[in-house]
Amino acid sequence: MCSLTDADRSRIEEELQTAIDALPLPGEPGETLRGQMRAAVAGGKRFRPELVIRSFRSFSTRRPEPAALWQVAAAFELLHGAFVVHDDIIDQDTRRRGVLNVRGTLAQDARRMGEGLDASRRVGDAGALLVGDLLLYAASRTLLTADVRSPIRGRLVAHLDEAIAVSAVGEWADATRGGTDSAAALRITADKTAAYSFSAPLRCGALMAGAGGEDDRDLAGIGIHLGIAYQLVDDLIGAFGTPAQAGREAGSDLREGKRTPLVALARGAATWPEVEGALALARTGPVALRHARLELERSGARDAVAELVEQHLESARSLARSFSNGVAALVEDVATEIEGRMP
Helix, strand or coil, X not given: CCCCCHHHHHHHHHHHHHHHHCCCCCHHHHHHHHHHHHHHHCCCCCHHHHHHHHHHHHHCCCCCCCHHHHHHHHHHHHHHHHHHHHHHHHCCCCEECCEECHHHHHHHHHHHCCCCHHHHHHHHHXXXXXXXXXXXXXXXXXXXXXXXXXXXXXXXXXXHHHHHHXXXXXXXXXXXXXXXXXXXXXXXXXXHHXXXXXXXXXXXXXXXXXXXXXXXXXXXXXXXXXXXXXXHHHHHHHHHCCHHHHCCCCCHXXXXXXXXXXXXXXXXXXXXXXHHHHHHHHHHCHHHHHHHHHHHHHHCHHHHHHHHHHHHHHHHHHHHCCCCCCHHHHHHHHHHHHXXXXX
């Protein structure tokens, strides 16, 4: 979207650092954890904070804007950092966006200190778990201490609670391979991504601006549609995207055997036996990976996912048209960016 000003971005970064620095982490071990917290939230497009801020501005022209707006915006970036760190433990990944992640960095440090391979991996997992926990606490603390009236704070906390709980359920369902059919896979997609990345930021920004219950319901629906579309495009990138798009090895989702909606949709195709056989070999090399991609395309699953993306984006746009403020423009910007990521 990239509609935040330099001043906006500076305020977000200040709040992120304030939240991390506020934790009393003693000694050298504490500074190691603090440094990895900073690394976990470094960079990125900051689109979750942007959704909070732009949603607020769609419903309010209040100036100066309340300091709480920036705290709540930062809370969602901290929450995202926590989920990313924990997700890398779940998936046993050591790299993200082409560089070592928290887990990989701490494991590498342990190896340099003389630990064996297995011991260094355990150190990486332990450190990443603690960093993710600290980021999760920092997100909650930042939102809880925002300078807002008590009734507003209660509703903000309820949105954050829902986002965390629903995301955890989605991760667990994904880890236990609950998404073997397309409907279940889409539910997991919605739970893992849509609630915390889209619905909750949109609703919290509007809530602080004084939006009412009907607006809240529509924003929740918009967020679900945008989140599903966003994650479906991520699934396409994980299967068909370039290393630059994916931030890691091309076709990683296929190599790792992930049960994404793309694969779930292929299960219903007449060519599923051929797809299944090709997917089983995808991890063995580039030729096998290309074959798996071709079989997925031949099954119609790639086109079906692309069609689902457009359906959910149109549903989000349709709901946004009911607003007479800046919500429609915000949703259009997000939808256009999601479409632009399609591999």
